[in-house]
Amino acid sequence: MVKVITEKCIGCGACEAQCPAGAISTASGVAEISDKCIGCGACANACPCEAIEADKAEAPKASIDDYKGVWVFAEQRDGVLMNTVFELLGEGRKLADKLNTELSAILLGSNVSNLCNELGAYGADRVILCESELLKDYNTEAYAKVIVDVINDRKPAVLLIGATNIGRDIGPRLSARLYTGLTADCTALDIDPETHGLLQTRPAFGGNVMATIITPNHRPQMSTVRPGVMKKAAYNPEHKAIVDKAAFSLESSDIHTRVIETVKSLKQEVNLVDADIIVSGGRGVGSAEGFKLIEELANVLGGVVGASRSAVEAGYIGADHQVGQTGKTVRPRIYIAAGISGAIQHLAGMQNSECIIAINKNPDAPIFGVADYGICGDLHKVIPLMIEELKNR
Known part of the structure; x- marks a missing residue:
C-alpha cells in the first residue's frame, strides 16, 4: 500500500x-x-x-488447486506467428498430456483471428483470443495489462513464453504483476510425477551446472524458452482449436507510451536458428584467418558459419555467429564442431542437432561425448581433406 x-x-x-x-x-x-x-x-x-x-506488496493468496491448464504465449508480428510458438506448442503438448489437462494459446493483436486455425493445427486445444485495435502493435503496458487480467480470470497452471525480444520484455513484467516466479532460458521442461509441478531446467553459475528450478507456492509457473531449443510441434490440419474470445478491459489511458515509427533494419543477419547445416569453429581454429577454412567448408556444404564463445571473445569472428547459452540455440540437421572443446555453455546451444560431427586433436575433449561422429586430428589438416573430397563429388 x-x-x-x-x-x-x-x-x-x-x-x-x-x-x-x-x-x-x-x-x-x-x-x-x-x-x-x-x-x-x-x-x-x-x-x-x-x-x-x-509498504511492500504481498502476493495475493490463492489455492494452487485453482490453477489448471498449460498456456503458450502466441507471439505474432505483423500477423505472422513466430517459429518459437510452434516449438512451445510441441513442448506444451507433452506437459499438458502429463497433467491430463488442456493446452491453450493466448493470442493478442488486432484482426488476428485468422491465426487460430494455424495454432490449432500445431496442437493447441484452445485459443484464447484477445483482439483490440490498441493491441495491433506490441506495447508492454497494453499486453501486460490484458494478459494479467485474463490470467487472473482463467488461472492457468503453466505459462510458456518464447525468449525473443518481446518475450524477454513481457515475461518479467507479467511475473512481477502476478507475484510469481519466472525461470528464463530453459533448456528442458518436465512435470514432477509426485507434486505435478513444473520442473524447469537451465544452465546456472555461468553454465557450469544445470539447475532444475521449481515454483512450489505460486501460480502460474512461468518459463521462457529460447528459439531452437524445443522440437517444433507436428502440423495436423485436422486438429481444430476452440476459439475462446476473452473479456478484458483496455483503454488508451492505460497506455502511456506510443510507437512513433517502426524502422526495420536492413542489416543482413546470420540465420543460425533456421540453418540446415552449421560448421562452427572454436578457439582451436587459432585466428580470424583460420576461420576462412571454416567458411570454405560451410560454403561447400551449403551451410552457415557458427562459433564458440571463446572464438568470439578472442576476436576471430563476430558475435552474431555465436552458438551456445550466451549465443544462439540451434537444431540443424548437421552440426560440425571444429576446434571446439565442448564446454557446457556451448553444448547447451547445439546438443539437440540431428547429427554432430566433432573435429578435435584432443581425444579427451568433452565434445566427443555428444558427437555422433568424431575425428581426432588437427582441423587444419582434416578440413582441407574434407573440402577436397566434397568438391570431387
Whole structure:
C-alpha cells in the first residue's frame, strides 16, 4: 500500500515522473495516488521529502488447486506467428498430456483471428483470443495489462513464453504483476510425477551446472524458452482449436507510451536458428584467418558459419555467429564442431542437432561425448581433406 503524507509533500512532481503506472497526479499541489497504483514503491524512492510511504506488496493468496491448464504465449508480428510458438506448442503438448489437462494459446493483436486455425493445427486445444485495435502493435503496458487480467480470470497452471525480444520484455513484467516466479532460458521442461509441478531446467553459475528450478507456492509457473531449443510441434490440419474470445478491459489511458515509427533494419543477419547445416569453429581454429577454412567448408556444404564463445571473445569472428547459452540455440540437421572443446555453455546451444560431427586433436575433449561422429586430428589438416573430397563429388 502506498500512502502520501500530505503535510510533508511539496508537490514537486518527482514521484509523478517516476511512476511507471501513471497513477500519480500533483495537479492539486499535493501528490494524489489513483487506483492504477501497482505498489512498486518507485515514488517513495524518488520523493526528496520522504512524504510517501510504500509498504511492500504481498502476493495475493490463492489455492494452487485453482490453477489448471498449460498456456503458450502466441507471439505474432505483423500477423505472422513466430517459429518459437510452434516449438512451445510441441513442448506444451507433452506437459499438458502429463497433467491430463488442456493446452491453450493466448493470442493478442488486432484482426488476428485468422491465426487460430494455424495454432490449432500445431496442437493447441484452445485459443484464447484477445483482439483490440490498441493491441495491433506490441506495447508492454497494453499486453501486460490484458494478459494479467485474463490470467487472473482463467488461472492457468503453466505459462510458456518464447525468449525473443518481446518475450524477454513481457515475461518479467507479467511475473512481477502476478507475484510469481519466472525461470528464463530453459533448456528442458518436465512435470514432477509426485507434486505435478513444473520442473524447469537451465544452465546456472555461468553454465557450469544445470539447475532444475521449481515454483512450489505460486501460480502460474512461468518459463521462457529460447528459439531452437524445443522440437517444433507436428502440423495436423485436422486438429481444430476452440476459439475462446476473452473479456478484458483496455483503454488508451492505460497506455502511456506510443510507437512513433517502426524502422526495420536492413542489416543482413546470420540465420543460425533456421540453418540446415552449421560448421562452427572454436578457439582451436587459432585466428580470424583460420576461420576462412571454416567458411570454405560451410560454403561447400551449403551451410552457415557458427562459433564458440571463446572464438568470439578472442576476436576471430563476430558475435552474431555465436552458438551456445550466451549465443544462439540451434537444431540443424548437421552440426560440425571444429576446434571446439565442448564446454557446457556451448553444448547447451547445439546438443539437440540431428547429427554432430566433432573435429578435435584432443581425444579427451568433452565434445566427443555428444558427437555422433568424431575425428581426432588437427582441423587444419582434416578440413582441407574434407573440402577436397566434397568438391570431387
